[in-house]
Amino acid sequence: MGIQDIHTGRIPLLHIVVVTLSMVLTFSAWHFSKTQSEVRIEQRFDSSRDRVVSLIRDRMAKYEDALWAGVAAMESHDGDMTLPQWRMFARNLRIDEKYPGINGIGVIDFLTDQSRESYLDQRRSERPDFEIHPPHDQSIYMPISFIEPEGPNAAAVGLDVAHELNRRTAALASRDTGDAQITGPIVLVQDEGATPGFLFYAPFYRGGAPEQVEDRRARNLGVVYAPFVVRKLLDGLLAKDLRHISISISDAGQTIYDEHLSSENLHDPNPMFQDLVQLDFYGRSWSLDVRSNLAFRENNTYVQPTVILIGGIVIEALILSLLIMMARANRNAVVYADKVTEELRIEQQRLLRSNEELEQFAYAASHDLKTPIRGIGGLTEMIKEDLEDYLTAPDAKPEIAMSLDLILDRVQRMNDLTNGIIEFSKIGTEAEDCCPLQLSEVITSLACDFGLKPRQILLESAVDKVHGDPIGLRRVFENLVGNSVKYHGAVADLRVVITCQEELDSLKFSVTDNGPGIDPKYQERIFSMFQTLRTGDAPESTGIGLAVVKKAVEVHGGEVTLVSDVGKGTAFSFQWPKVRASVLADNTDMAA
Template sequence: MEYHISGVSSRLHWYHWLVILLSLLLTFGAYYITERQTDLKIANQFEFQSQQIVELVQERMIRYEEALWAGVSALRMFPRDAARADWRTFSTSLQIDQRFPGINGIGVIHYVPPEKLSNYLSWQRSSLDGYTIHPEHAESEYWPITYIEPQVENRRAVGLDMAHEINRYTAAKKARDTHLANITGPITLVQDDQKTPGFLFYAPWYSSGRVSERYGETHGDFRGLVYAPFIMFKLMDGTLKNTNRLVNFSIYDGDSLLYTELDSNSENFDPDPLFQREITLELYGRVWRFNLQSTELFRAQQNHAQPFIILFGGLTIDVLLFVIFFILARSNRNAIEFAHKVTANLKSRTEELEQTSQSLQQKNRDLEEANSELDQFAFVASHDLKAPLRGINQLAQWIEEDSEGALTETTYAHLDLMKSRISRLERLLNDLLTYSRVGRNKELPGSVNVASLIDDVFHLLNHDRRFALTVEAPDEDVMTMVTPLEQIIRNLIGNAMKHHDQKTGNIAITVSQSPQYLHFKVSDDGPGIPPEHQEKVFELFHTLRPRDQVEGSGLGLSIIKKILERYHCAYQIQSDGQRGLTFSFSWPIGMQPQNTEDEKRDEA
């Protein structure tokens, strides 16, 4: 079949130009978005660097706090009032120069009420000639620095009274009253010749042991403070040495400048920074304000080339699109002819599929009609076969009653055998009807307590009380298909009873629960099933013992298998064939069963 298409141009159509225009818009849009993302990435990098600086300062202060609390613990451990040599030994063990860079020392401030001042001075002058508390002040209590190590660098601080100056005194009392570590407001350390900003870090010292006659509250547990003096620029050099950093910063306590790198003398200072921000940090009773800004090194490391690379790549793709569209337009005629051929083939295939669909619909209707006839046959067969059986059974009972005392034992045995065979045949019909209906009736989920269900079924079957039942199951209601589950449990318990070879027996049922399934294990102590027969027992009418020795139709496990496969459940038999058997299976909860074709037909 040949196709000849006229009026088809090889020039670019309007939609080609539209695609190229959209591609240009996407290119410039991608350039704009990438540029924005690059800026955002740079801003996030600055944010991370800024937050890292604040966190490093905070972490370093936490380490210093741990050293102060270690000093408090050491003072508590001494069996007597700690002497200057004791504190020097402790300080040496801390190795503050190596482990705590930036700290100016670590010392002890004793709290001395007026009534203990004389004893305190005598005690200190016995180890340090000329020890005095200075300077004078108007407060009624004394907070002198007793020990400070290393003492040589901090000698001028020995004997300095915290009560002489408001920032020192306020933080000391706050540490005492809150039982928490505190830092002072900005101060100038007496040992700092450069007179730069600094602060003191206090940890309160309490002891519930003996009361000293030299220091500490007379009627309380407060003894004094373990403290560390800090010169701010030394602290920052020990914590964040300004070498190749991407962010410079300054620190304020209120309006007081504690430390700054925001001047032309700082390394990599950028007078016109890309980014700057302010972070407030609450730190041991004070509020420090960090002013941070990016450095020239930060500016140099930023790469703005990616947006331009995307722009160049996008324009290159637009040019390639134009070339591709031009080539495609020249081969347009062949493409259209090919499309017509494919359309004709599809039309032919569609007609064939429609014919096949009509044939399948007719077969489905035939199948539905056959299923309906099968349902009707099963009902009629059951009814018509059961009626004569009941009549024969009734006739046997009449003969037995009318001939009472006149028949031989052999005749009575024959009558009992006949009634037993009638009962077996009636059970067989019932089981066949049950087997044929599995999966053909619409089952709706209902709420049931599994433990109660098992107990009810067992007591219904255990009328002669030959068996004992042990149940381990969740004592709660679940949503599931109740009727088929009851059928499975009834058949399993019934099989365990019927096939048991002892006068009494034990049945154990364990139920565990997962989000979508109940997991059953039904065990008995009967004769078991040899491994070679464990697949055959699911076949119709298959029994391991002669029909005269056990009451049953041979359909019990077949019905169970059909129900479990209907609901896509796993099942397993475990037995060594000598003694005992365990039947395990899973059962769905909280979900609808998958409809069979019969159910869809019934719903229709």
Template sequence: MTEELDKPNKLLHWYHWLVLSASLLLTLIAWKVSDNQIQEKRLELFKVETKQLLDQISERMSYYEVALKAGAATIKNIPENELITDWKTFSEQLNLTETYPGINGIGVIYYLPQSKVEHFIAQQRIDRAHFNIHPQHTKQEYWPITHIEPLQDNDKAVGLDITFEEHRLAAAIKARDTATTQITAPIVLVQDTEKSPGFLQFIPFYNATDLTTQEQRKKHFVGHIYAPFIMNKLMEATLKQKNRHIVFSLFDGNQSFYNELTTDNNNYDGNPLFQKKITMEMYGRPWTFNMQTALSFKKATHSSQPLIILGSGIIINSLLLLVFITLIRSQQKANSIAKTLAISEKHYKHIIESAPCGMIITNKQGEIEKINPQTELLFGYKSHELINQKIDMLIPKRFQQQHPKLREGFNKNPSNRQMGLNREVFGLTKKGEEFPAEIGLAQFKEGDNFKILATVIDISEHVQITDELKRSNKELHDFAYVASHDLKAPLRGIMQLASWIEEDTADFATQDTKNNLALLMNRTSRLEKLLEDLLTYARISRNLGDIQTVNINELVLSIFDLQSPPQGISITYQGSLEDISTDLLPLEIILRNLISNAIKHRDSDQLCINITAQEYPTYYQFSVEDDGLGIPEKHHEKIFDLFKTLRPRDEVEGSGMGLSIIKKLLDYKKCAIKVTSDGESGSCFTFTWPK
């Protein structure tokens, strides 16, 4: 025996090499599966980020459209002799720089037949002596830019007749004839000294409401509310490069509009992981986006897991080799290990028999050789009914014709693969019923023959949950769109009309009328606040901001000052925390709502609010305590429900969503909040915050 072990070619027997080969094969399978999963996650992330990018641009353009529509509604109520000052006031109320970053201004374009030009110029020169329409031409109609705010940096556009350039005129005519929002093809704005690509956005306004036909729209057309955009500035305001792992170029038809795919961009990747080309309709223009992953995408999604699995597998195989050599050199130990392996094999067989997924082994011709009990449960067949039968009998008839070709393709390229989560795959039971399935395929060698191992999982519940999630996400997105675009603008219009009525009737309205107007404005304002809170609630988890360094004391004082607290209300901060790094926006929302609630729900003119903060090994703890009204213990859980208030809404201004927003933010952060109060002498809200 010793002599045989001393011979190099007898150190390992064939079955040892089989075990080592199988172990190495499993290592390679695990490495490949892990690498495939990471690539699938990368691709899914790319799809999500490209969709988010397009949604951001589309949402921002819709946001600007709302501003222009507000201008179209406003200009109809401004007397002609007050247009200059009132339009400037309207622009200042919009607060373009802060509320609509990326927009160059907002202006008015009038349509003039040649017969009205001289009178129009004379009227404009009453307030602006140097007003003139330019450039000169011999056409029979004029479209001059009459007003634009802010005038600074846009003064060159005043008096510009857009008929001089075909792209401007074509978009303006299309907007007039269709009564829809339109944008121009790429142009160069006269006020842009850098001559970079830009465009104009038009909203038509008319002197009548019956605009059913194109002839009626032409007849009653007055002009356009418009906004000029420089594309580079628009994209800088809409998209922040540091927040994105996607870079792109933008074309309008064949014309380049915007381009980040250059070597001047530090985040540009000359060999991107993924690329995608999408064309979308943008107010009458085809915008084509060429999107690809950036260098930051590779860094953010890099994973060493496949290499770790491969390295660990190689190490394990090396250790197995060492174990086998050691076992052969010690017969007694080899016998003991053999017995242990026999027990392990029985245990392994028991695990396979108890596996929660179906397991089917076939030969290369697709004939079933082995199944486990779970396969019998999934398909309704007994083992003897399936053995030596074609696996095609477990596939719906509409797929059976193409299955032999797929099997042949797998035999030629037997890479491990998973099917079912990203494509429709179904199993067919003995009763003829179908169920959605996730199928895993792997090829292995048994003796001199190759076998195929198929694992089968019924994913009916997964599909149902996925469909429900898609439906819920769509409903949430639709709600957010309606709340932000279709509801807020009318509410602001109602508030503006109520304000005008209040001003017009101030000298003769009865006290009841004044009270009713005040109540109308108060409830409209509260409804707008409710919409804002609903939108915040719906968007939680989508974008919670960037990590920033914040001073807690300064943050608390800043939030308190913004509440404009009445005399008699004070706030103090006591805590060991000073500067911390965190995502500021959600923390600010939580503290602002808690401080605001304390002020709104006080029972006297005097109130003291005390903020404390402590640091723990893995989290921070904040407390907001006041000496106000207090909350009865029976309401401690209910106050975090949507729209829940403990006092009538006409007594306390609010939407009833502040604590619900706080709860959802903290749930998303996997943090907790609790309230301590005896219902008589104040309340204390304590919540944790992750490091």
């Protein structure tokens, strides 16, 4: 902290840099989490889109198999099946059970003027009122001979598909290529709703399918076909309420199916994702406009990034508030110190009173900060309890539980920080009539507190009892030994030796360990508030412990020295008064 910062009460530049970097990390974590969430959500959309496209392809391939089964049946009868035979075939095919979405399966015969009369005689022997309709000027006839189930499709029996361009073009293409083909958009005569549909053709030939186009045209007998209403096809494919996307389908610029209407229950006027897929099959090109719907939006939110951002901002605001209060406390301390006059005794007493007030202020400020910190921790625990069923569910997002645990971890960090500040503020306030400190008992107590074996912490001293501020001395030992335990890589190998040498009017203590040591370039800064040399795998530290040691020693007129190097352990040394400060003061008064 610079002199100017002390006098103005501004937050030191180092603390500003630390808080700024912390905020940058918070926003970086939020941005990274948000980006990852966006990628995952987009992948879910892509998966849903690909699934629907795959289902359409697979379902059409299954319908095609049914048509080729009909072709095999026709060719096994040399293209001349009777109505009862076709009904038996369709009944055994069980299209209602195995092919949902299909309207039926039938046969279309290809006729010329020469074969038309004999064909009518054969059909009228099965249905006396059979007629080919409607009339047209084409040179070929393509009447629908059979269609099962016939009940809902009765209006199609006898319909000559050659009368209409889309029906006729696809049928002839199927004949010439020998492949299954679908028509462009049509309205089925049996569809009372007059909604868009199409026909699906598979050709059959006399003596099997020829290799050459000319032979196919000469030997073609007709096609097995299936009529489809697109709406029923999609309902049979995958119900809308089971999908998180909506689709519309267009063929040659004509919309044949549309779920992007505002009247749809799951319609999202501003979809999170949208894509256009071209589906080229069976001689047609379908354009699929795929969009996410409200169900997709509801199941794909950005909860985790928001929790990280809010939690990080709250913690940073608390830390910044604490730093501001500490900076103001330092400013007040300097203001009081500047008023010291030549009357040293009077001004010293005033300064002591001022310091006491500041310590109380720091204590009160840190104590008051505990309330909102506990509130944040309690609220987070309540959220975890409320979400317990969700967090244990198989489809729960693990990022939410991780974010809540991160907030609780930061709350514990703030608790440790405020406790350290409270401990720091208590230094110099001795308890009345305090018993002397028994060094051997302290060693035993420290070993128990830090889980050390007796051989791991040793005392080398001719002095056993210390009268000078025993509470403060114990606090110094606790922080130094705790520091050794915290930063030792393998606690089982830790060795701590506490020595005491008696000098003229004080005791000189040393606390030595066999830990990793401290690089000389960091040895001065570790005694400052909130400074820590924590590495990535070391435990969290408040950076207050050694500041407590330094202040406690200096309050009693001593100085802390450090001897250490990397890999060679650490030795802290300091002076401590032999008797209580109040005893020294009494003796001084008597001498005066």
